[in-house]
Amino acid sequence: xxKFNGVSKFFEDGKEKRIIIDNSSIIIPQNKVSGIIGRSxxxxxxxxKMILGLINPDEGTIEVDGQVIDSENAKSMExxxxxxxxxxxxxxxxxxxxxxxxxxxLPRFFYENGEVRIKNLLDLLGLPSSILGQSVNTISGGEKxxxxxxxxxxNNPKLLLADEPTGNLxxxxxxxxxxxxxxxxxxxxxxxxxxxxxxxxxxNMDKLYTISDYKLTETEYEADVKVS
Amino acid sequence: MNKKIKKLAFRDLKxxxxxxxxxxxxxxxxxxLISMVMNMGVSFYGYMLSEMKISRExxxxxxxxxxxxxxxxxxxxxxxxKDIELVRSAxxxxxxxxxxxxxxxSITYDNGxxxxxxxxxxxxxxxLDNLGIKISEGKMPQKxxxxxxxxxxxxxxxxxxxxxxxxxxxxxxxxxxxxxxxxYQEEQAFNTVPSEINQMIAVNVKSKYVLDSKYGYISAxxxxxxxxxxxxxxxxKKLNTDKDLKNALDGTGxxxxxxxxKDVKDMLSTWFDxxxxxxxxxxxxxxxxxxxxxxxxxxxxxxxxxxxxAVYKIVGASQKQVRLIYVLQSxxxxxxxxxxxxxxxxxxxxxxxxxxxxxxxxxxxxYVLPFVIGIVTAFLAGYLASxxxxxxxxxxxxxx
Ligand SMILES: Nc1ncnc2c1ncn2[C@@H]1O[C@H](COP(=O)(O)OP(=O)(O)O)[C@@H](O)[C@H]1O
Ligand SMILES: [Mg+2]
Numbered sequence: 001x002x003k004f005n006g007v008s009k010f011f012e013d014g015k016e017k018r019i020i021i022d023n024s025s026i027i028i029p030q031n032k033v034s035g036i037i038g039r040s041x042x043x044x045x046x047x048x049k050m051i052l053g054l055i056n057p058d059e060g061t062i063e064v065d066g067q068v069i070d071s072e073n074a075k076s077m078e079x080x081x082x083x084x085x086x087x088x089x090x091x092x093x094x095x096x097x098x099x100x101x102x103x104x105x106l107p108r109f110f111y112e113n114g115e116v117r118i119k120n121l122l123d124l125l126g127l128p129s130s131i132l133g134q135s136v137n138t139i140s141g142g143e144k145x146x147x148x149x150x151x152x153x154x155n156n157p158k159l160l161l162a163d164e165p166t167g168n169l170x171x172x173x174x175x176x177x178x179x180x181x182x183x184x185x186x187x188x189x190x191x192x193x194x195x196x197x198x199x200x201x202x203x204n205m206d207k208l209y210t211i212s213d214y215k216l217t218e219t220e221y222e223a224d225v226k227v228s
Numbered sequence: 229m230n231k232k233i234k235k236l237a238f239r240d241l242k243x244x245x246x247x248x249x250x251x252x253x254x255x256x257x258x259x260x261l262i263s264m265v266m267n268m269g270v271s272f273y274g275y276m277l278s279e280m281k282i283s284r285e286x287x288x289x290x291x292x293x294x295x296x297x298x299x300x301x302x303x304x305x306x307x308x309x310k311d312i313e314l315v316r317s318a319x320x321x322x323x324x325x326x327x328x329x330x331x332x333x334s335i336t337y338d339n340g341x342x343x344x345x346x347x348x349x350x351x352x353x354x355x356l357d358n359l360g361i362k363i364s365e366g367k368m369p370q371k372x373x374x375x376x377x378x379x380x381x382x383x384x385x386x387x388x389x390x391x392x393x394x395x396x397x398x399x400x401x402x403x404x405x406x407x408x409x410x411x412y413q414e415e416q417a418f419n420t421v422p423s424e425i426n427q428m429i430a431v432n433v434k435s436k437y438v439l440d441s442k443y444g445y446i447s448a449x450x451x452x453x454x455x456x457x458x459x460x461x462x463x464x465k466k467l468n469t470d471k472d473l474k475n476a477l478d479g480t481g482x483x484x485x486x487x488x489x490k491d492v493k494d495m496l497s498t499w500f501d502x503x504x505x506x507x508x509x510x511x512x513x514x515x516x517x518x519x520x521x522x523x524x525x526x527x528x529x530x531x532x533x534x535x536x537x538a539v540y541k542i543v544g545a546s547q548k549q550v551r552l553i554y555v556l557q558s559x560x561x562x563x564x565x566x567x568x569x570x571x572x573x574x575x576x577x578x579x580x581x582x583x584x585x586x587x588x589x590x591x592x593x594x595y596v597l598p599f600v601i602g603i604v605t606a607f608l609a610g611y612l613a614s615x616x617x618x619x620x621x622x623x624x625x626x627x628x
Contacts (some may be wrong), residue, residue: 006587024373045626045627048626049623049626052542052619054621054622054623054626055623073544074547078544078546081541081543081544082544087542087543087625089625089626091625092541093535093538093625095536095539096243097240097242097243097536098236098239101400102239105542106543107543108232108540109232109233109545110540110543110544110545110546111544111547112234112235128260151543154543155543163626216611
């Protein structure tokens with residue numbers, strides 16, 4: 001589903017060039033729940049940004065669902081975000097002036113891909129339909145996270161990307177969100193890529209990747225994963 | 229799809245109610261000012277034109293003065309019968325008549341009542357015809373001792389046709405009988421009719437009382453209204469051949485000049501060109517200020533909402549769609565402000581025009597143009613501001 005071919009990423013830090021990712025090649029498989037784990041500042045979000053076409057790698061190429069990612073190509077990136085990806089963030093990034101329903105439907109304000117299955121989604125995410133009319137300011141953190149996931153799924157994407165989806169949740173909520181991602185993966189046949197620094201979360205992935213020595217690589221054993 | 233984007237735009241407007249209302253009011257005030265300026269300008273122009281219309285356009289007044297400003301002319305009693313002939317012979321002149329003038333000290337009536345007045349004219353009928361003035365009562369003076377009086381004098385003295393009047397000219401008293409009264413209704417600000425016409429006392433130009441006097445000015449009629457300037461030049465050329473006149477004026481800097489309604493018209497249209505230019509500049513200025521205001525306010529809104537905009541982008545909004553959200557907001561404020569501003573502008577200008585007794589000269593274009601300017605300004609400003617959304621970086625959603 002996602003292919004990294006010799007991808008490198010640097011940032012200019014003042015005059016110095018800082019390596020974040022160095023010549024990494026990985027393949028993230030379809031219809032699995034995959035995770036990138038690592039402590040803060042390693043470059044996990046940078047990897048997601050490259051997948052979403054928000055920034056370009058300095059070397060190498062990234063393919064998502066057969067589409068070569070180029071952040072400069074606005075039309076192609078628009079298509080990527082409309083039909084291929086759905087994104088969830090640590091801060092939920094809901095729009096306060098809109099109701100829960102409008103937040104969920106937001107992607108369809110701009111583009112309608114496939115059927116709307118808001119009822120199914122609510123059931124799947126364990127949200128009561130009474131929540132739809134509410135203002136997003138009045139719902140809990142856990143509910144906000146589910147609403148954000150519903151929004152990411154409403155346009156029937158092939159790939160769900162989540163950056164620290166449990167970063168703002170307590171352990172109990174985190175566990176239920178992990179369960180949720182697994183259920184979504186099963187029910188919707190969706191590829192999911194999560195980025196996390198939570199070991200608890202990493203333990204539950206089908207596939208796990210780490211960034212060490214600037215290399216993004218697949219990790220076989222949970223025990224190898226060092227998280228601080 | 230645009231319906232949903234409209235929904236987003238209008239929802240956004242509600243969030244920042246206070247700020248957006250202020251933006252709307254600033255558009256409203258701008259449109260109101262533009263509407264006022266345009267409505268009043270056009271009505272003022274119409275008023276001025278109507279003021280000029282009644283005068284007979286083909287009348288030329290040949291007097292004396294400085295060439296630079298032919299409207300600033302003087303009556304010097306220097307023209308002779310010969311000069312009238314010269315004027316008549318000038319190309320483009322249909323007819324010409326001279327007007328004589330004497331200084332008058334006062335008039336006495338009703339056994340001793342006195343009023344001070346200005347000039348004793350010597351005129352003939354064609355002078356009145358040239359100016360379009362009618363004798364409202366009686367007839368032209370024929371005998372030496374008959375006078376025509378202006379209606380102000382008739383009113384002040386309560387004298388009419390057949391009544392006696394004593395005129396003191398340079399200390400010398402002479403008895404006259406009123407043969408007629410003229411009543412000139414001066415309804416206009418700009419014309420070639422002397423303003424003192426209603427205070428005039430006039431004898432026949434052939435009367436012995438003005439026999440020794442020369443003509444103060446010559447009133448001529450041009451054949452072609454469209455050739456007033458050329459005809460005027462022809463007349464001046466002819467008059468310059470009069471050696472006596474030349475000698476009399478030598479070294480004074482004064483020369484014969486010809487004034488016509490065209491000069492008034494030219495002067496007015498020069499004014500109006502300036503006024504129109506001023507109005508256009510004013511409209512541009514008001515529009516610019518309104519635009520800057522809208523752009524600034526939307527720039528602030530976009531800055532504040534940059535996270536929402538990043539969300540729109542990450543869920544698949546195109547550049548155009550994001551811009552549209554803000555263009556629509558600006559347009560809506562523009563429409564609201566323009567409708568109210570235009571209506572208030574029309575109502576208030578009509579009120580002012582009525583109070584000033586100008587003629588309402590507005591038309592559909594003058595009514596609608598401020599509205600259009602308001603909407604176009606709001607659209608352009610909204611569009612310019614909306615381009616700032618292009619710069620919103622989606623990465624902010626992940627930079628925590
Ligand atoms: N635009 C940028 N310019 C310079 N440095 C950056 C930029 N974005 C991220 N970085 C740096 O790259 C490193 C990785 O960042 P990030 O991918 O956000 O880490 P993570 O998500 O793993 O916490 C950090 O040290 C961060 O400071
Ligand atoms: Mg991160």
